[in-house]
Amino acid sequence: MEYQEAWDYQTKIFESIVSVKTENRKKEDVGEAMKATNNHLLFCEHPHVYTLGKSGKESHLLMNQTQLDANNISYHKINRGGDITYHGPGQIVGYPIFDLDNFFTDIHKYLRYIEEAVILTLEEYGIKSGRIEGLTGVWLDIDNPIKSRKICALGVKCSRWVTMHGFAFNVNTDLSLFKNIVPCGIEDKAVTSLQKELGKKVEIEEVKSKLLVNLANLFDFDLKS
Numbered sequence: 001m002e003y004q005e006a007w008d009y010q011t012k013i014f015e016s017i018v019s020v021k022t023e024n025r026k027k028e029d030v031g032e033a034m035k036a037t038n039n040h041l042l043f044c045e046h047p048h049v050y051t052l053g054k055s056g057k058e059s060h061l062l063m064n065q066t067q068l069d070a071n072n073i074s075y076h077k078i079n080r081g082g083d084i085t086y087h088g089p090g091q092i093v094g095y096p097i098f099d100l101d102n103f104f105t106d107i108h109k110y111l112r113y114i115e116e117a118v119i120l121t122l123e124e125y126g127i128k129s130g131r132i133e134g135l136t137g138v139w140l141d142i143d144n145p146i147k148s149r150k151i152c153a154l155g156v157k158c159s160r161w162v163t164m165h166g167f168a169f170n171v172n173t174d175l176s177l178f179k180n181i182v183p184c185g186i187e188d189k190a191v192t193s194l195q196k197e198l199g200k201k202v203e204i205e206e207v208k209s210k211l212l213v214n215l216a217n218l219f220d221f222d223l224k225s
Helices: 003-030 065-070 107-123 175-180 194-198 204-219
Strands: 040-044 049-052 074-077 084-087 091-097 138-140 149-159 162-170
Touching: 003 040, 003 074, 003 091, 003 162, 040 204, 065 074, 084 162, 084 175, 091 204, 107 138, 107 149, 107 162, 107 204
Parallel strands: 049 074
Antiparallel strands: 040 091, 049 084, 091 162, 138 149, 149 162
């Protein structure tokens, strides 16, 4: 799905949940029954695109518009936290649009749960991963500053405890596309993928299934298509 189309779609869902919560506050004030909010989890892959978060620097994009056009890469400044990252084929991009009032109102815990779901999924492929203090996302060789590399990036927006945007998990991603940016604004760390670590291409639908189960277990939600 094109990035803009996915952004518009999740924005529509996000705004509908916020609208229900706004109406619920009015109902609560007059003692009326409140409406439950739904939670959504979108998985997709995007054509080549670079996205820059609110706190990012445009200088971290190392291409001009002519170069972007020549390589058929789109570029969007967006309303999530974080710096610049790449999305493309072979990468699982996850957009949890959750009302955290249905789970827990703790954005740091929310981010750690997403990271943990990826960590658990990587364990199923025999890969040990973890976190680096002061940095978001999921990393390999976390105790070796020279060899540590990121396999999953996070960048979210949260308003009235409703989340949008999310994470990007490199499965069969073309890592050469990261050379055109300073990924997440971090100049001294590399990126990697499940394919690179295993030395073979991985069935992405299989990874999605494992990841979905781990997310469901951590957040304790039931799955509905």
